[in-house]
Amino acid sequence: MRFLLRRLGFYLVAAWASITLAFFIPRLMPGDPASAMFARFRGRLSPEAIVALRRAFGFSEAPLWKQYAQYLAHAARGDLGISISYYPATVGSVIGQALIWTVLLSGVAVLISFVLGTALGMLGAWKRGGWLDSYLPPVLTLLGAFPYFWLAMAALFIFGFGLGWSPLRQAYDDRLVPSLSWAFLASVVQHAVLPGATIVIATAGGWMLSMRSTMINVLSQDYVLFAHAKGLSSRRIMLQYAARNALLPNVAGFGMALGFVLSGSLLTEIVFSYPGQGYLLFRAVKSLDYPLIQGLFLTTTLAVLGANWLVDVVALWLDPRSRS
Amino acid sequence: MPRLGGFRFGAWPSAATLTLVGALGSTPVAIPGCGGAHPSPSPGVLEIAEGAKTSAFTRNFNPLLEVGDMRWPARGSMYEPLLIWNPMSGQFVPWLAESYAFSPDHLRLTFKLRHGVRWSDGRPFTAADVAFTFELLRTHPALDVLGVGEYLRATHATADDQAVFEFARPFVPGLDDISAYPIVPGHIWKDIVDPLTFANPNPVATGPFTEVTSFQPQAYRIERNPHYWGGPPAIAALHVRAYPANDQSILAIVNGEVDWACDFIPAVERIHVGRDPLHHHYWFPAMDATVALYANTTEAPFGDARVRKALSMTIDRPRLVMVAMHNYTHPSDATGLSDAHERYRDPAAVAAGRDWVSYDPAGAERLFDAAGLARGSDGWRRRPDGARWSPTIVVPVGFSDWVVASQVIARGLRAAGVDVTMRTLDYNAWNDSVQKGEFELSMGWTLYSNTPYTFYRGLMSRQSVKPVGVDASDNWHRLAIPEADRMLTQLEETVGVEDQMRLYHDLEMVFAQQAPAIPLFPGPLWGEYNDKRFTGFPDQKNPYAPLSPNLFPQALLVLTRLLPR
Numbered sequence: 001m002r003f004l005l006r007r008l009g010f011y012l013v014a015a016w017a018s019i020t021l022a023f024f025i026p027r028l029m030p031g032d033p034a035s036a037m038f039a040r041f042r043g044r045l046s047p048e049a050i051v052a053l054r055r056a057f058g059f060s061e062a063p064l065w066k067q068y069a070q071y072l073a074h075a076a077r078g079d080l081g082i083s084i085s086y087y088p089a090t091v092g093s094v095i096g097q098a099l100i101w102t103v104l105l106s107g108v109a110v111l112i113s114f115v116l117g118t119a120l121g122m123l124g125a126w127k128r129g130g131w132l133d134s135y136l137p138p139v140l141t142l143l144g145a146f147p148y149f150w151l152a153m154a155a156l157f158i159f160g161f162g163l164g165w166s167p168l169r170q171a172y173d174d175r176l177v178p179s180l181s182w183a184f185l186a187s188v189v190q191h192a193v194l195p196g197a198t199i200v201i202a203t204a205g206g207w208m209l210s211m212r213s214t215m216i217n218v219l220s221q222d223y224v225l226f227a228h229a230k231g232l233s234s235r236r237i238m239l240q241y242a243a244r245n246a247l248l249p250n251v252a253g254f255g256m257a258l259g260f261v262l263s264g265s266l267l268t269e270i271v272f273s274y275p276g277q278g279y280l281l282f283r284a285v286k287s288l289d290y291p292l293i294q295g296l297f298l299t300t301t302l303a304v305l306g307a308n309w310l311v312d313v314v315a316l317w318l319d320p321r322s323r324s
Numbered sequence: 325m326p327r328l329g330g331f332r333f334g335a336w337p338s339a340a341t342l343t344l345v346g347a348l349g350s351t352p353v354a355i356p357g358c359g360g361a362h363p364s365p366s367p368g369v370l371e372i373a374e375g376a377k378t379s380a381f382t383r384n385f386n387p388l389l390e391v392g393d394m395r396w397p398a399r400g401s402m403y404e405p406l407l408i409w410n411p412m413s414g415q416f417v418p419w420l421a422e423s424y425a426f427s428p429d430h431l432r433l434t435f436k437l438r439h440g441v442r443w444s445d446g447r448p449f450t451a452a453d454v455a456f457t458f459e460l461l462r463t464h465p466a467l468d469v470l471g472v473g474e475y476l477r478a479t480h481a482t483a484d485d486q487a488v489f490e491f492a493r494p495f496v497p498g499l500d501d502i503s504a505y506p507i508v509p510g511h512i513w514k515d516i517v518d519p520l521t522f523a524n525p526n527p528v529a530t531g532p533f534t535e536v537t538s539f540q541p542q543a544y545r546i547e548r549n550p551h552y553w554g555g556p557p558a559i560a561a562l563h564v565r566a567y568p569a570n571d572q573s574i575l576a577i578v579n580g581e582v583d584w585a586c587d588f589i590p591a592v593e594r595i596h597v598g599r600d601p602l603h604h605h606y607w608f609p610a611m612d613a614t615v616a617l618y619a620n621t622t623e624a625p626f627g628d629a630r631v632r633k634a635l636s637m638t639i640d641r642p643r644l645v646m647v648a649m650h651n652y653t654h655p656s657d658a659t660g661l662s663d664a665h666e667r668y669r670d671p672a673a674v675a676a677g678r679d680w681v682s683y684d685p686a687g688a689e690r691l692f693d694a695a696g697l698a699r700g701s702d703g704w705r706r707r708p709d710g711a712r713w714s715p716t717i718v719v720p721v722g723f724s725d726w727v728v729a730s731q732v733i734a735r736g737l738r739a740a741g742v743d744v745t746m747r748t749l750d751y752n753a754w755n756d757s758v759q760k761g762e763f764e765l766s767m768g769w770t771l772y773s774n775t776p777y778t779f780y781r782g783l784m785s786r787q788s789v790k791p792v793g794v795d796a797s798d799n800w801h802r803l804a805i806p807e808a809d810r811m812l813t814q815l816e817e818t819v820g821v822e823d824q825m826r827l828y829h830d831l832e833m834v835f836a837q838q839a840p841a842i843p844l845f846p847g848p849l850w851g852e853y854n855d856k857r858f859t860g861f862p863d864q865k866n867p868y869a870p871l872s873p874n875l876f877p878q879a880l881l882v883l884t885r886l887l888p889r
Contacts, residue, residue, distance in 0.1 A: 031752025035795050037391065039755045045391075045797060046471020053391060056466040056520045087392030088521040089382040097380050097541055161575070169572050170379075174543035174565055273568040275379035275541060283378070288752055 003322070007312050011305045022297030023071050026290045027064070033084055033288040034059040057084060058291075075298065081291035085283060091295035094280065099262075099299065101171045102276030105192050106265040107258070109199035114254050116200065117207025122243050124208065125215035126234075137212065140205030152198045152271040159194055166194040169273035195272040199265075203257075207250060215246040248319055255311030259304030262296075368560035368888050369545070370858060372396065373576060373585035375874035379568040380541035386524040387506035388460070388467045390876075397546050398524070399876040401533035401562060401883055403506030406435055406454070406487075408877050409774045411611055411664040412867045417881065420449065420507060420530065421487075426819050430494035433502065437485040442551040443509050444527075444534040451481030456510030458489070458502075466520055470501040494817040500774040504877065532557040532884055542566050558887045559858070577852050580604075584861070584882075585852045586874040590650060596852060603856040607863045607871045610653040611664035612847030613772035614779070615726075617733060618801040619842065622792050623715075623764050625695060625707065626801075629838050633680035634691035635765075636842040638736035640683045645845050648729035656843035657681055658836040660783070663846050665776045670829035677836030681843070688740050697742075705741040714743040717765040720754040726767050729844065733765075758800045761792040767844070771798055775824075777815055780831045783840045784808035803840045849875070860886045 034054050038045050045053070054061075058081065062070075074081065080091035117140075124133040143151065160166045172178070173187040218224065219242050227237045266278035273279075277296060284292035316322050374396040382393040387403035406421035416424075421435040441449040458479035461468040475495040480488045489502055509528050516522045527534055534549040546562045565582075567573035574589055576582045578599050589596050589606070597604050619626035619635060626632060641655030658677020661669055679687065692698075696708045707713045719730045730746050737744040744765070749757065757763045771782040782788050782798030784805045790796035808831060815827050851871030853861040862869045862882060869881035 029752065030750060031756040035755060035759055036752050038797065039759070041391070041469070041797075045469050046474060047797075048465050048471055048473060049467075049469045050795075050797070052464070052466035052468075082521070083393075085393060086378075086382045088384060088386075088389065088523050089393065094380075094382075168575060169568065170542050170566070172542070174540060177538070177540065269379075270568070273379060273572050275566070275568070279379045279568060286751070 003316070004309075004312065007309060011309060015301060015305055018301040019072070019075060019298060020068075022294045022301070023068055025297075026285075026288070026293045029285075029288065031288060032059070033057075033290055036288045037084060057087070058082070071294070075294075080295040080298070083284075083289055083292045083295075085287040085289040085292060091291050094292060095277070095295050095299055098275055098277050098280045101274060102262055102265050102269070102278065104188070105171075105196055105274060105276060106199060106261040106268065108192070109196040110203070110254075110257050110261055112196070113200040113203045114207055114250070114257065117204035118211045118247070118250050120204070121208040121211025122215055122238065122246070125212045125219060125246075126238050126242070128216065133212070137205065137209055140201075140208055143201050144203065144205040146202075148198070148202050149267045149271055151202055152195070152268060155194055155198050156271060167191050171275055191274075195268050195274055199268055207253075210253065211246060211250050214249055215242055218242045218246045221245075244318060248315065251314055251318065252311055255307045255314075256304075258307040258310075259300075262300045262303045366563070367857070369563045370559050370561070370883075370886065371581060371583045372562055372564050372873055373567055373573040373582045373587065374564055375586050377569055377573070378566050381539070381544060381564075381566055382523070383525045383536075383539050383544075384523040385527040385536070386519070386522050387508065387529075388519065389522075391466075391469060395544070396564060396873070397531075397533060397562060398527070399506055400873065400879040401546060402527050402529035402531040403508060404529070404531050404880060405504050405506055405877050406437075407503035408881060409500065409504065410869060410878065410881065411774070412862075412869060414667050416503065419877075419880070420454075421503070424499070424503070426496065426499075430496060430817055430819065431491045433489040433491065433499060434482075435487045435489075435503075437487065438553065439485060441530055441553040443511075444529055444549040444551055445509075445512075446551055447509070447511055448484075449507075449509075449530055450484045451487040452484075453507055453510045454487040455479045455481045456513065457505065457507045460508070460513065460519060461505070464519055470505070472498060472501050472505070476502070496816055496819055497773075497775065497777045506877070531880065533559075533562050537561070554884055557884060559883070560888070562883075577854070578604075580854055580856065583854050583856075583858055584873050586850045586872040587852065588850050589852065592650075592652075592852075600854075600856075603854050604852070605855065605861070605863060606852045608652045608848040608850060609663060609864075609867075609870070610846040610848050611662055611870065612849045614656055614660050614662050614770045614846045615729075615844050616656075616660065616768060616770055616783075617842040617844055618758070618763075618766050618768050620761060620764055621801050621803045621840075622761060625697060625713075626764070627803075628695050630691050630695045631697065632839045632842060634688040634695065634740070635737065636680050636839060637682065637684040637688035637691065638740045638742075639733050639842070639844070640736055641681070641844065642683070644729050644732040647732060648725045649845060649848070652848045653845045655681070656845050658839075658843075659832040660770070660779070660835055660841065660843035661776055661832070661846075662772065662779075664772070665779075668776050668825065668828045668832075670832045673829065673832035673836045676833060677839070680839060683736075685736070685740055692740065692742075699741045703741055704743045712743055714745065715764040717744055717746050717767075718749050718754055718757060718763050719746060719767060720751040721748040722751065730767060733767075759795045759797065761790070761794075761796065761800060761802050763800075766800070768800055769847070770841070770843075776828055776831070777812065780808060780835065781812050784831075784834065784838075785812055801841055805834060805838055805840065808834050855889075857889055858886045859889060 038050055083089055083091045083094050086094045120136060127133060160168045171191050176184045176187055178184060224237060224241055227241050262277050265276055266282060269276045269278040270282060281296045284296060384392055384394050385398040387398040404420050406419060407416040408419050410417050420438055420441060422438050423436045425434050437451055443449055462473055465473055475491055475493055475498050477490045477492040482488050512528050532549055532552050533546045535547040537547045538545040543565045548557055570587055573585060574587050577585045578596055592606050596606060619632050621627045645651060645653055645655055657674045658681045659669055659673050692705060697705045697713055700706045705713045717730050717734055719726050734744050734746045758766050758768060771778045786804035786809050788799035789802050789804045811827050811831050818824050818827060849870050849872045855861060862871050870878050873879050
């Protein structure tokens with residue numbers, strides 16, 4: 001318990017550091033959001049309007065430390081301000097709308113990829129030299145080595161545009177009203193399959209390889225030999241003795257991967273026009289939407305830290321050594 | 325650790341999206357049916373692609389919040405202006421107002437309003453609404469994006485059908501802006517506490533389509549205004565889907581999912597028309613603002629008109645228009661005017677400046693030499709002090725047409741002995757440097773309005789010149805020409821069409837003599853349509869309005885003319 005609390009304290013410090021970075025990094029980018037926004041109007045905005053708009057949109061000329069203090073105070077209250085590129089929607093509502101789709105698509109895809117890759121790695125190592133072990137890793141590594149956007153574009157072109165099996169964009173059929181009906185859920189699944197599949201294909205190889213190599217290492221340990229000697233069933237040795245111990249590095253990696261789900265889906269969402277966080281971040285950076293960038297950093301940070309904390313808990317359960 | 329990073333970093337997505345569109349064009353026939361997964365539109369419902377690219381819509385129908393994330397119908401189909409300027413005919417189309425007149429001293433502008441106009445909640449539209457709208461702009465300068473507050477003193481409703489605008493000083497061009505503002509209902513908006521954050525989710529307006537019957541982040545549907553003054557529109561409803569990027573909306577147009585759109589499409593004949601020559605059409609008239617090369621006159625030697633003209637003579641414009649603009653437009657002449665201002669063009673000014681907008685490398689050499697920028701022994705031109713003259717041309721990264729055009733310009737300049745380098749900058753960095761006047765050469769837009777007044781004011785007036793380091797939305801090259809200022813001031817007090825025309829011709833002549841900016845080509849207005857389900861779109865044969873749906877309030881002219889098949 002003390003271990004978990006200590007970790008929690010560490011996470012608080014990390015959260016503060018990243019919230020601070022989220023404030024300063026956008027401000028180091030060239031240009032300022034007001035002129036970026038007004039440039040869209042190609043000079044049609046009157047100078048008086050520009051001055052008034054700067055004030056209205058909260059483009060403050062106050063010293064940076066004052067803005068920072070205000071930002072911290074607002075963030076502590078959960079008030080992330082009003083988005084510039086989606087004005088007058090609040091950052092909270094914009095992110096809220098996108099978050100669910102990212103969690104759904106990338107979260108599920110990363111989970112499937114992790115379970116599938118780890119299971120394949122485990123089986124591959126158990127039956128070393130078998131067909132699974134000989135053919136799958138090179139194939140998956142090859143697919144994973146393609147630039148992801150290329151893989152996604154090719155999938156979209158072949159299965160979406162060419163064969164018409166998959167929709168070309170969005171998260172559900174826009175003729176349907178979001179509800180818990182079968183038709184709507186089916187549409188969500190239909191829209192998520194192709195982008196999800198590309199994530200799984202691109203990442204499963206990594207999980208498989210790392211699981212396989214750790215597993216091979218564990219299998220050569222004396223206690224596995226001892227378990228064999230005791231006459232335990234191979235199923236039990238594989239799962240309880242070898243896999244459980246080999247799982248640790250993958251679980252740590254999974255925590256990281258889960259955290260990166262929020263930011264990592266950028267290319268998937270752009271290629272498949274999926275209305276999630278990644279696309280939002282891309283657009284926010286392009287339009288120098290400081291409040292939205294900060295909000296996205298904040299949610300991503302909290303997600304990464306939260307996922308890591310969960311990993312700590314799981315590692316504690318998997319590895320008794322860490323409990324002392 | 326397993327590699328999840330693989331799909332977080334990679335080539336920039338715009339490169340990827342271009343590939344998709346390119347691939348699409350190169351295999352026009354081999355693609356089997358595109359039905360199945362792609363939703364087909366409902367009968368009688370016009371499918372529109374908004375100009376704004378987004379993955380999720382914000383429900384903002386506040387017509388005065390164009391600066392925010394405003395939905396297209398707010399000004400495309402809901403809130404109407406007093407008059408609609410039709411660039412095709414060069415005339416105002418009476419809309420909420422039937423006529424207008426200036427007082428002899430130009431200090432009063434009176435609009436006679438249309439009778440029988442009602443808001444979509446059934447209440448009558450009156451001059452009080454007009455007065456309310458302009459009072460709102462006065463009390464909230466942030467909403468007054470066109471800056472009418474600068475010359476407008478007050479607005480009164482002198483009768484139910486008569487609105488009077490009192491000017492603080494004579495400013496005839498103000499008519500263009502006053503008549504273009506969307507009018508909002510006073511009886512509803514008087515209770516809005518902060519119109520700047522008011523998203524107006526359930527609009528009450530005078531336009532043909534006002535009823536939001538469905539709004540999802542991915543798509544929305546607008547139905548007819550039951551009280552429309554022009555009679556019930558022939559179209560049942562408008563349906564707008566969110567397209568996160570251009571390539572997605574182009575795909576939708578090509579697939580026949582969209583009836584009306586405004587995207588730039590490369591090789592449009594092959595990619596778009598080729599898919600269904602009977603129904604897929606486009607019209608790209610060169611009627612948008614002129615694109616120019618700006619030479620910052622605060623940086624020597626660009627203050628010298630001879631140098632600017634010589635620069636211009638090194639540019640092979642026909643080639644530039646071909647490789648950068650797919651021949652969708654044509655080279656500019658020495659007035660710099662867009663095709664939308666054809667009727668203002670003075671043949672004398674065109675002739676006076678013909679030599680410096682024509683590709684003439686030998687003439688450029690002579691002019692550079694005369695301006696004291698002779699070639700050194702290594703062939704590169706030198707400044708009078710002997711240092712090599714090596715200006716930089718900046719261009720925003722991702723503007724592929726401008727990048728190509730800047731390359732053509734740079735090639736011409738280098739052939740003339742100017743050691744020019746091209747630098748691509750992030751859009752925001754580029755925007756920052758041109759606005760602050762901290763650049764040497766850059767392509768850029770010019771201003772566009774009903775008349776060439778704004779165009780020339782932004783290029784030659786003292787009033788538009790800002791010091792270096794201060795953001796300037798126009799006159800990036802920072803040049804003031806006193807005689808142009810005099811003509812512009814005269815125009816502000818001139819109502820007579822012939823007198824105006826004479827002054828415009830004078831301004832054109834000044835432009836042709838001084839070359840304040842180097843005009844390259846008039847920008848095309850992008851517009852595509854599919855007449856499988858609807859007829860009556862404007863095009864070259866029937867140019868009753870511009871085609872582009874992204875043009876407010878001209879889209880109203882088209883929406884009220886379309887007929888379902």
